[in-house]
Amino acid sequence: MRAADAVLKYMKGEGVRYIFGNPGTTEVPFMDAMVDSDLEFVLCLQENVAVAAADGLSQATRRAQVVNLHTGPGVAQAMSSIYMASKHRAPVVVTAGNEDSRFAFTEPLLRAELVEMTRPLVKWGYETTSVDDVIPSLRRAFKVAQTPPTGPVLLSWPMDVLAKEVSDDIDLRPSDVPAPPAPDPAAIERIAELLAGAERPCFVAGDDVGRRRAERSLAELAEAVGAKVLTAPLAMQQNFSNTHPLAAGGVPPFPNIARAFLSNFDVIVVIGARAFFLYYYQENEPVPPEASLVHAHPDPWEIAKNYPTDVGVVATADLFIDALRRAIADWPKDAAARASERSAALMAEGDGARANTAVWAAAEKEKTPLTSVGIVATVLDHLGDAPASFVDESVTNSLGTRVVPALEDSDSAFGHKGGALGWGVGAAIGVALAFPERRIVCTLGDGSIMYCPQAMYTAARQRLPILYLVMNNGGYAIIKSGTRAQKQRAYETDTYIGMDITDPEVDFVSLARGLGLGSAVASEPGELDAAVKSALAHDGPFLIDCKLDRTIPDLPF
Numbered sequence: 080m081r082a083a084d085a086v087l088k089y090m091k092g093e094g095v096r097y098i099f100g101n102p103g104t105t106e107v108p109f110m111d112a113m114v115d116s117d118l119e120f121v122l123c124l125q126e127n128v129a130v131a132a133a134d135g136l137s138q139a140t141r142r143a144q145v146v147n148l149h150t151g152p153g154v155a156q157a158m159s160s161i162y163m164a165s166k167h168r169a170p171v172v173v174t175a176g177n178e179d180s181r182f183a184f185t186e187p188l189l190r191a192e193l194v195e196m197t198r199p200l201v202k203w204g205y206e207t208t209s210v211d212d213v214i215p216s217l218r219r220a221f222k223v224a225q226t227p228p229t230g231p232v233l234l235s236w237p238m239d240v241l242a243k244e245v246s247d248d249i250d251l252r253p254s255d256v257p258a259p260p261a262p263d264p265a266a267i268e269r270i271a272e273l274l275a276g277a278e279r280p281c282f283v284a285g286d287d288v289g290r291r292r293a294e295r296s297l298a299e300l301a302e303a304v305g306a307k308v309l310t311a312p313l314a315m316q317q318n319f320s321n322t323h324p325l326a327a328g329g330v331p332p333f334p335n336i337a338r339a340f341l342s343n344f345d346v347i348v349v350i351g352a353r354a355f356f357l358y359y360y361q362e363n364e365p366v367p368p369e370a371s372l373v374h375a376h377p378d379p380w381e382i383a384k385n386y387p388t389d390v391g392v393v394a395t396a397d398l399f400i401d402a403l404r405r406a407i408a409d410w411p412k413d414a415a416a417r418a419s420e421r422s423a424a425l426m427a428e429g430d431g432a433r434a435n436t437a438v439w440a441a442a443e444k445e446k447t448p449l450t451s452v453g454i455v456a457t458v459l460d461h462l463g464d465a466p467a468s469f470v471d472e473s474v475t476n477s478l479g480t481r482v483v484p485a486l487e488d489s490d491s492a493f494g495h496k497g498g499a500l501g502w503g504v505g506a507a508i509g510v511a512l513a514f515p516e517r518r519i520v521c522t523l524g525d526g527s528i529m530y531c532p533q534a535m536y537t538a539a540r541q542r543l544p545i546l547y548l549v550m551n552n553g554g555y556a557i558i559k560s561g562t563r564a565q566k567q568r569a570y571e572t573d574t575y576i577g578m579d580i581t582d583p584e585v586d587f588v589s590l591a592r593g594l595g596l597g598s599a600v601a602s603e604p605g606e607l608d609a610a611v612k613s614a615l616a617h618d619g620p621f622l623i624d625c626k627l628d629r630t631i632p633d634l635p636f
C-alpha cells in the first residue's frame with residue numbers, strides 16, 4: 080500500500096474518526112487515500128476553522144485529533160488557531176503536505192519550512208523525508224501530543240514521500256501514552272499539614288481538572304477540607320460544578336480583583352492552572368503575600384514561575400487530588416473535626432446561591448434591549464432537560480453562559496484562553512462532533528464571529544445542532560471600555576476609532592443563510608422566544624442575531 084494509505088489506517092487505530100482540513104496540490108496523495116478510508120474528511124473553508132474544530136474535538140474527547148493542511152499557505156492561515164491549541168494544551172496533530180522533495184531544493188511555489196514556521200507553538204515538529212519514517216514519526220506525534228503536559232504537534236509530509244509504497248505488513252500499532260508519574264508523597268504530606276493548620280483554605284481549579292475529569296473528585300476533596308473552590312482566570316472548561324455549594328466563582332483576569340478574591344484565603348491551592356494567567360497590568364499582585372501558595376501542575380515550568388510557592392508538585396490534577404484525599408483521610412482527629420465544622424458552615428452559606436441566580440436571570444429575560452443573561456435564560460427555558468454544552472467566545476457577555484446554566488461537569492462548557500478571536504465558531508463544530516446527543520449553544524461576540532464566519536458553512540454541511548447566538552453590541556465593547564478607562568482623548572471626545580461595526584451593520588441573518596444555516600434576528604423578548612423556537616425545530620445549525628444594548632460597559636480596567 081501507499082504510505083498515505085498506511086497513515087489513514089494508523090490514525091484509525093489511534094481512535095481518530097474525523098480529519099479536519101482544506102486540501103491543495105501537496106495533499107493530493109493524502110486526499111487520494113481518503114477515497115478508500117472510512118475516516119471522514121470534514122471540509123473547512125479556512126484553515127483556522129479546521130484547527131479550532133480539532134481543538135474543540137480534542138478537548139471534548141481528551142484524545143488527539145487530526146488536521147491536514149496545505150503546506151505554507153495552509154499552515155500560515157491556521158497559525159492563530161495553532162497558537163490557541165498551544166495555549167489550550169490541546170493534543171492536535173497538525174499534518175500538512177509539502178512540496179515534492181525531489182525539487183524542494185529549487186525553492187518551488189509550494190515548498191515551505193513548516194517545522195520552522197510552527198516551532199514556538201508546537202511540542203514537537205518533524206518533516207518526514209524517508210518513507211520508512213512516516214509511520215514511526217506519526218506514532219511519535221500522537222504520543223507526544225497526548226503525553227501530559229499535552230499540546231499540538233506538527234508533521235510535514237513531502238508529497239512524493241506519502242505517495243511511495245510501504246510494506247502491507249507494516250506495524251501500525253499505536254504506542255501506549257505514558258501514564259503521568261505519581262506526585263511526590265513528601266510534598267503531598269506537607270500540603271496535608273498546611274491544610275490541617277489552615278483557617279480559610281481554598282482551591283483554584285484550572286483546566287487540567289476538567290481535562291482529567293477530576294471535578295467530582297475535587298468536590299469531595301473540598302468538602303473534606305472545608306474549602307471554597309474558585310476556578311482559575313480564563314478557564315477553558317467547566318472545572319468545577321457551578322451548582323456546588325462550595326463553588327465561589329471564577330477568579331477574574333484583572334490583578335486587582337483577582338487579589339480581592341484571593342485575599343479571603345490563608346492557604347491557596349492551585350490545581351492544574353497557570354498561577355496566574357492574567358489579562359491586564361495592574362499594580363497589585365493577585366497572590367496575597369501573607370497566604371501560603373501550593374501549586375500542582377503537570378508542566379514543571381509553570382510551578383513557582385511567578386510567585387514564591389510554599390509547595391510545588393509536578394502532577395496531573397486527578398493524581399494530585401487523589402493523593403491529597405488519601406493524605407487528608409489520615410488527618411489527626413482535631414484537624415478533621417475543624418475541617419468538617421468549617422465545611423458544614425461553608426456549604427450552608429453557599430446553598431442559596433443558585434436561587435438568587437434564577438431570580439436575576441428571570442428578571443433579565445424581560446428586558447429590552449436584550450441582555451446576554453436574559454438570552455441564555457430564554458434558551459434554557461426552551462431546552463428544558465435536553466442535554467447541552469456551551470461554547471463561549473462572547474467576550475464582555477461571557478458571564479451569562481457561565482453563570483446562568485447549571486454547568487455540572489467538564490463536558491458542559493468550553494471557552495478560550497489564548498485570546499485569538501475566531502476560535503469559537505469552529506471549536507463548536509468539534510464539540511458538536513464529540514457529543515452528538517447534545518445541543519451546542521455557542522455564544523459569540525459580533526466582533527469575534529467575523530474572524531472566521533466561514534466555520535458556519537462546515538457546521539451546516541455536517542448538519543450539526545449548533546445554536547449560534549451573536550451578542551450584537553455593534554462592535555468591540557471591551558476595547559472601547561479599556562480605551563475609555565485611560566481617560567485620555569477617546570474619553571474626552573467619546574470617540575472610539577476602529578471599534579464600531581455599524582457602518583455598514585453586518586447582516587448576520589443573510590450571512591448565516593448564505594452559508595446554509597437557518598437564521599433570525601431578535602431585538603426584544605417576544606422575538607427572541609420565537610427565534611429560539613424556530614432554532615430548536617431546525618435541522619442543522621441556526622444563528623440568532625441578538626440585538627443588545629450598545630452602552631459601553633464599565634469593566635475593571
Ligand SMILES: Cc1ncc(C[n+]2csc(CCOP(=O)(O)OP(=O)(O)O)c2C)c(N)n1
Binds near residue numbers: 476523530552554555
Ligand atoms: C485575532 C484577534 N484580533 C484582535 C483581537 C483584539 N480584540 C480583543 S477583544 C476584541 C473585541 C471583541 O469584540 P466582540 O467579539 O464583539 O466582543 P465585545 O467586546 O463587544 O463583547 C478585539 C478586537 C483579538 N483578541 N484577536
Ligand SMILES: [Mg+2]
Binds near residue numbers: 525556
Ligand atoms: Mg461586540
